[in-house]
Amino acid sequence: xxxxxxxxxxxxxxxxxxxxxxxxxxxxxxxxxxxxxxxxxxxxxxxxxxxxxxxxxxxxxxxxxxxxxxxxxxxxxxxxxxxxxxxxxxxxxxxxxxxxxxxxxxxxxxxxxxxxxxxxxxxxxxxxxxxxxxxxxxxxxxxxxxxxxxxxxxxxxxxxxxxxxxxxxxxxxxxxxxxxxxxxxxxxxxxxxxxxxxxxxxxxxxxxxxxxxxxxxxxxxxxxxxxxxxxxxxxxxxxxxxxxxxxxxxxxxxxxxxxxxxxxxxxxxxx
Numbered sequence: 001x002x003x004x005x006x007x008x009x010x011x012x013x014x015x016x017x018x019x020x021x022x023x024x025x026x027x028x029x030x031x032x033x034x035x036x037x038x039x040x041x042x043x044x045x046x047x048x049x050x051x052x053x054x055x056x057x058x059x060x061x062x063x064x065x066x067x068x069x070x071x072x073x074x075x076x077x078x079x080x081x082x083x084x085x086x087x088x089x090x091x092x093x094x095x096x097x098x099x100x101x102x103x104x105x106x107x108x109x110x111x112x113x114x115x116x117x118x119x120x121x122x123x124x125x126x127x128x129x130x131x132x133x134x135x136x137x138x139x140x141x142x143x144x145x146x147x148x149x150x151x152x153x154x155x156x157x158x159x160x161x162x163x164x165x166x167x168x169x170x171x172x173x174x175x176x177x178x179x180x181x182x183x184x185x186x187x188x189x190x191x192x193x194x195x196x197x198x199x200x201x202x203x204x205x206x207x208x209x210x211x212x213x214x215x216x217x218x219x220x221x222x223x224x225x226x227x228x229x230x231x232x233x234x235x236x237x238x239x240x241x242x243x244x245x246x247x248x249x250x251x252x253x254x255x256x257x258x259x260x261x262x263x264x265x266x267x268x269x270x271x
Contacts, residue, residue, distance in 0.1 A: 018096035018144040023129045027088045040258075042103070043071040043093045044150075048124045050087030053080045056113055066117040068154070070108045073210050090127035094147050097216075097223055102151040104169070104208050107158045115158045126150045168194050169208045172201065176213070180220045183246045187213045218254050221245060225255065229267040236263045 021041060025048075046068045054061050054069060055078045063069060071077050081087040107115060120126075129146045130139070171194045179185050190213055191198040205213050221243040228239045240251035240263075255263045 018098045018147045019094055020129050020143050020147050021093045021095070023090075023092040023127055025088070025090050025124075025127075040073055041093050041095045042073065042099065043091060044127075045069050045071075045089050045091045046124060046127060048088045048090060050085045050089075051082040052087050052089075053082075054078065054114075055080070056110075059111075061114045063114060066123075068115050068118070070103070070113045072110050072113065075110065090124045092127050092129065092147070092150065096144075096147075097219055098148060099151060100209055100211075101173070102148065102155050104173075105160050106151075106154045107160055108154065110207075110210075115154065118153050118157045120153060123153070126153070168196055168201065169205055172205060172213070173216075176217055176220060180217050181224065181242065181244045183241070183244050185217065185244065217244070219258060221251075222255050222258050225251070225263065226259075226266070229263060236267060239263065 047063055047065055049065055051062070051064050054063065056071075056075065061069065069077075126146070126149065129143050172190050175190055175193045176185070179189075187202070188198055191201045194201060196204075202213065205216070209216055211219075224243045225239050228234065228242060229236070234242075236252070237248045240248040243251075245251035245254075252262055252264075255261075255266070259266060261269075
């Protein structure tokens with residue numbers, strides 16, 4: 001299932017997207033499971049019953065009923081169920097700027113991808129997201145919103161503790177949000193704004209967001225382009241310039257890398 005939600009915020013008409021690729025349930029797991037995530041997606045697991053041990057980059061974590069764990073892009077995880085206790089879990093795989101933004105406000109991180117129990121009745125029900133791939137756009141909006149609602153519980157129950165690291169990255173994100181449509185925006189400008197060395201900011205940003213500043217800016221621009229391609233009768237070339245790309249050909253390559261389709265075909269499919 002591939003679902004996309006593109007919503008408008010306030011009069012600034014900024015876009016938020018969230019992609020749900022798959023969701024499912026695994027019942028009565030008894031054998032080790034190898035889990036590999038692609039370079040662009042996240043996978044969230046929730047233990048509805050049982051116990052298991054996971055190995056993330058050779059670090060061991062022991063989980064029990066109603067705990068959750070997150071697998072980040074390009075991570076490989078081995079899950080070892082307790083053979084004496086039946087293990088059942090729900091999971092959902094997703095990506096998107098809004099998802100990354102919410103995750104950045106939780107305690108989930110690559111070094112410690114495990115959180116405790118969320119005191120919400122029948123929480124596992126939030127992991128069931130109806131397939132909307134062949135449905136009208138309104139269903140796709142709802143599917144994307146369902147991911148946002150699910151992740152918002154983790155933001156509520158496991159908020160990220162304040163630190164200088166979080167403040168710097170948050171400040172960079174705010175600056176990018178206000179300036180990503182400027183074709184002259186650079187990583188150095190972002191570093192100058194937050195008053196950090198460019199190399200140090202790069203490490204902090206990538207650790208928290210899972211990608212470089214350039215990649216985040218490109219994703220933000222493509223996200224805005226998707227809205228314009230759907231709702232506005234303007235050419236692909238003009239869209240590229242409007243969202244901050246100085247080269248329409250480069251815009252097309254980035255758009256296709258992120259969405260698997262060229263902006264021209266995307267526009268034709270949504271008209």
